[in-house]
Amino acid sequence: MGTRSNSVAQHHAEWLSLLEISGPFLSLEVLLEHFPQMNLEEDDPDLRRRLRLAYDEWQDNQLGLQPDPAIHRAWLHFVLTELLAMPAEVLRFDAAIPGCIKVTMAEQDETLRPDLVVVDPDTQQPRLLVQLYPLGQRLDHAVAGRAWKAAPDTRMMELLHATDVRLGLVTNGEQWLLVxxxxxxxxGLIAWYAQLWLEEPLTLRAWISLLNAYRFFGVPDDATLVAMLQRSADDQAEVTDQLGYQVRRAVEQLVHAIDVADRDAGNRLLANVDEATLYEAAITVMMRLVFLFCAEERDLFPLADELYSAYYAATPMRAQLRAAADEYGEEVIERRTDAWHRLLATTRAIYGGIQHEDLRLPAYGSDLFDPDRFAFLEGRRPGTHWTDTPAQPLPINNRTVLHLLESLQLLQVKAPGGERQARRLSFRALDIEQIGHVYEGLLDHQAVRAGAPILGLAGTKDREPETPLHELEERAGANMTDAPAALMAYLKEETGRSPSALRRALESVPDAAWQAQLLAACSGDEELYRRILPYAGLIRTDDFDRPMVILPGSVYVTAGADRRSTGAHYTQRVLTEPIVQHTLEP
Incomplete structure (x- = not known):
């Protein structure tokens, strides 16, 4: 059952990856519910043949010297009636469109109307508004010659809001944009391409399955496209929470990696850098990655340029590092640090720009990418300038960078049966509120330096405490076998786990490999190892599957006591909005 569910999920993930998606669309959970057997519309060779003929005729005409508007409209009609099987009685053109389906933009002195409306055959209520533009009009660029300098996608959004219709379709004949x-x-903006319908038939099957007349008028109310989209929107909260959890784990790992590097260097690397500054720097690194992914997926940075892609781009780096890890092992890539150097180089490139005959990039500036803001990341002293002081970057290994990238680009989602699957996250589909929620979650934590041995305990997603070892020892007392009530009550409160789960964890006996890892986490301190061993089953692992044992003097990330105690989890909106706004906007 699990294998079958995985294959169905991969099938849906495949066609989703072939679309351009910005903002909310259909969640994997909703697709699995409504298409549980990969039962998208069956491939129809005859329909594809007719599609090819119609597409070629339309394209030849529209790319010619005298494009015929009638052929352009006929192509739209073919897609709606032949591909989507819309009957004539649900289509309203020109004068047949109700006069109320319009909006006047008073400040721009312009009135927006659809070119076509799909109406409910029973109620005559509009279900889909359609606008047709010339082939040369990009749907995300301003419409030339119009008073209002807004793109077709924005125009449709305003028209939908004003008429209280949820779905719109904007097309130039090649790109078909569902709004x-x-x-x-x-x-949400979801784009299909007519050329891809022919090259990747799976996208055609998805197009027909989601937008044909049957999906609008022939299914129960809870199975229509609008209902599926609403259900998916409800799922977005879980997506955001999971992303926030993964990013927080990644920040923990980065703080740990920097702390280990500093201790290995005799505490020279973080001289005069306090824990708050270290944590702020780690958050900044993650937000830089968010900006890079957003900008590269929106073609704001030249991802298609071979030089940029090979030496600066963040988006392909995960696949490159994962390929090396799969071939040689993660322990091997742990010995290299070139990925971290590349991220620092990209930071400089974005801040200061690149003016080279083979690659040009404007200087974006901004505090987010200022190399001098956290000079210690480059191994420089505070107050030095990146243009005249040589960098000696912190030795952050490639394995750590790989896990930072995977925490952002691969979302661990629940599949049927409770299994978790890695699903590629589209940064075009993330909105400001989602990124803001993740950022605020990071503000709710802090970096502190341990004064005594600390254990990271396994718990529910929002309750994974870092607990001083002596707190457990004091409550356990002398009789560990019976797991005293005081210890059980404390663990239940701290971790959110059930008494039975906690009891099993306390009674579990770690195998030899785990014991060896635990001893290594104790830096070979056998006395400390023996103290921790009775609680081994309670300890969670880090992203490298190592026991979370925090030694005295180490820096670790934990929930901020002040904000948690007051419940003020969203008081930092003034801090959140500027960084998120600049992250997502070009």
Missing amino acids: NAPRNETT
Whole structure:
């Protein structure tokens, strides 16, 4: 059952990856519910043959010297009636469109109307608004010659909001953009391409399955496309929470890696750098990655340029590092640090720009990418300038960088049966509120230096405490076998786990490999190892599957006591909005 579910999920993930998605769309969970057997519309060779003929005729005409508007409209009609099987009685053109389906943009002195409306055959209520533009009009660029300098996608969004219709379709004949614009929520933009319908038939099957007349009028209300989109929007909260959890774990790992490097260097690397500054720097590194992924997926940075892609781009780096890890082992890539150097080089390139005959990039500046803001990341002293002081970057290994990238780019989602699957996250589909929620979650934590041995305990996702070893020892007393009530009550409160789960964890006997890892985590201190061993089953692992044992003097990340005690988890909006706004906007 698990294998079958995985293959179905991979099938849906495949066609989703072939679309351009910005903002909310269909969640994997909803797709698995409505298409549990990969039962998208069956491939129809005859339909594809007719599609090829119609597409070629349309393209030849529109790319010619005298494009015929009638052929352009006929192509739209073919897609709606032949591919999507929309009957004539649900289509309203020109004068047949109700007069109320419009919006006047008073400040721009312009009125927006659809070119076509799909109406419910029973109620005559509009279900889909359609606008057709010339082939040369990009759907995300301003419309030339119009008073309002807004792109077709923005125009449709405003029209949908004003008419209280959720779905719109905007097309130039090649790109077919579904606009999902629920009122007072984030708008989703999902693009199909006619050329890809022919090259990747799976995208055609998805197009027909989601937008044909049957999906609008022939299914129960809870199975329509609008209902599926609403259910998916409800799932987005879980996506955001999971992303926040993964990013927090990654920040923990980065803080740990920097702390280990500093201790290995005799505490020289973080001289005059306090724990708060270290934590702020780690958050900044993650937000830089968010900006890079967003900008590269939106083509704001030249990802298609071979030089940029090979030496600066963040998006392909995960696949490159994962390929090396799979071939040689993660322990091997742990010996190299070139990925960290590359991220620092990209930071400099974005801040200061690149002016080279083979690669040009404007200087974006901004505090987020200022190399001098956290000079210690480059191994420089505070107050030095990146243009005249040589860098000696911190020795952050490639394994750590790989896990930072995977925490952002691969979302661990629940599949049927409770299994978790890695699903590639589209940064075009993330909105400001989601990134803000993740950022605020990071503000809710802090870096502190341990004064005594600390154990990271396994718990529920939002309750993974870092607990002083002596707290457990004091409550356990002398009789560990019976797990005293005081210890059980303390663990239940701290971890959120059930008494039975905690009892099993306390009674479990770690195998030899785990014991060896635990001893290594104790830096070979056998006395400390013996003290920790009775609680081994309670300890969670880090992203490298190593026991979370924090030695005295080490820096670790934990929940901030002040904000947690007051419940003020969202008081930092003034801090959140600027960084997120600049992260997502070009």
